[in-house]
Structures are given as C-alpha cells and as structure tokens.
Amino acid sequence: MTQDADCEKCEELLQAYLDRDLTAEEVLVAEGHLEDCDYCRRRYRFEAHLRRFIRISASERMPAGLMAKLAQLRGPTVDGL
Numbered sequence: 001m002t003q004d005a006d007c008e009k010c011e012e013l014l015q016a017y018l019d020r021d022l023t024a025e026e027v028l029v030a031e032g033h034l035e036d037c038d039y040c041r042r043r044y045r046f047e048a049h050l051r052r053f054i055r056i057s058a059s060e061r062m063p064a065g066l067m068a069k070l071a072q073l074r075g076p077t078v079d080g081l
C-alpha cells in the first residue's frame with residue numbers, strides 16, 4: 001500500500017473530521033477514503049482514542065498512577081500502527 005495524495009488530503013481533513021468541523025462534501029471525501037485506506041483508518045482510530053483520553057483527563061483529574069498506565073498503554077498502540 002502506498003501513501004498518495006489522497007492520504008495527505010485525508011490527514012489534513014482528519015483533525016477537522018474529529019472536531020465535526022467539515023462540510024458535508026469533505027465528510028464524504030474523508031469517509032470514502034477511510035473506507036478504502038487501512039493506513040488512514042488506523043490513524044483515525046488512534047486519533048479518536050487519543051481524543052477520548054484527552055477529554056477524560058481534561059474533565060476529571062486523573063490520578064497520577066492512571067496517567068502513567070495510559071501512557072504505557074499508548075506505547076504499544078503507536079508501535080502497532
């Protein structure tokens with residue numbers, strides 16, 4: 001699998017997609033590409049998880065031990081991409 005212009009475009013759209021900040025047309029582009037592209041789909045899933053952790057940590061004060069555990073969990077996930 002090669003990374004092409006579509007992937008670059010998709011990466012551009014990804015953050016806004018996660019923010020639900022895209023036009024309907026751009027959503028179609030992003031979703032269409034995520035359907036076809038394993039690489040971008042993994043990226044998307046990773047980013048989505050990351051955001052959930054960030055949201056949790058922003059809304060609640062996480063115990064230091066839990067933060068360390070999350071950081072540990074994050075490592076293998078990144079390597080597995």
Ligand SMILES: [Zn+2]
Nearest residue numbers: 007010037040
């Ligand atoms: Zn892609």
